[in-house]
Amino acid sequence: MIKFLMYVVIFFVIGYNYAIITKGTIFDHFLIMLLTLFVIIFLVEWLFSMIRKRKIRKSKVRNQNTQMEENAESAEEQSLVDLMQELKTEFHKTWEIPYKDYHIKIVNQYNEEQLYINDTLVDSRKRTSWYSFLIPFQSLKALIEVDHQPMDIKVKLGGLVSLQCKVYINKKLVFKEKIKYDWLSGTIKEKD
Known part of the structure; x- marks a missing residue:
């Protein structure tokens, strides 16, 4: 949520200043373009984080008894690699x-x-x-x-x-x- 608010503030400041500079030109709707870009970036990041969280949860449930804290970082890195490989094979x-x-x-x-x-x-x-x-x-x-x-x-x-x-x-x-x-x-x- 903090990331979302940061994006909103950054895109609003950039878009507002750009809209003032380009008022009356063909580029005066740049704020709309920036907000749309923000929404797309946010949705893509949200989708990948949901998929990654699901993979990590499944991995943790399967290996609950055998997994140690030292292996947690390597498991997350491996799950990201597995996620990318799964996406490649699905497409x-x-x-x-x-x-x-x-x-x-x-x-x-x-x-x-x-x-x-x-x-x-x-x-x-x-x-x-x-x-x-x-x-x-x-x-x-x-x-x-x-x-x-x-x-x-x-x-x-x-x-x-x-x-x-x-x-x-x-x-x-x-x-x-x-x-x-x-x-x-x-x-x-x-x-x-």
Whole structure:
């Protein structure tokens, strides 16, 4: 709660002063942008702290009789590593779609999306900074030739609370799958 109040005060001071300076310009709604950024950062931090606390609680219950105080720090560090590994495996998904003489393979990882045509990587998007995770969807593109006609392949991956994969060939939807996760239990809730 203290962290929340600190964020509010800092963003209000920065936003208020910036709004006074930019009044009457296109940037006069910067305070709204800062407050939205604050809420997003706070929610992400809250989500990761909830997941981490749940992992630590489970770890402590399992090892209640054998765990000593000296091992507590190493257990917390290991649980964070385990948490990151679990997140990586949850977001790792592969789709394979046959289309005429082509084999289309789409790989989604927690920080990278890849498009393969006949086992050759043709496009990929890598998330290299924290703010790149704020963009919920990524697009991958490729060009194939069917019956001496060039055809565009466009793959749209991502989502806010679910994982969606849509494949368009010449702007026609040929594949669609949506996976909804239950974030509290860590399982797949629904698959369309």
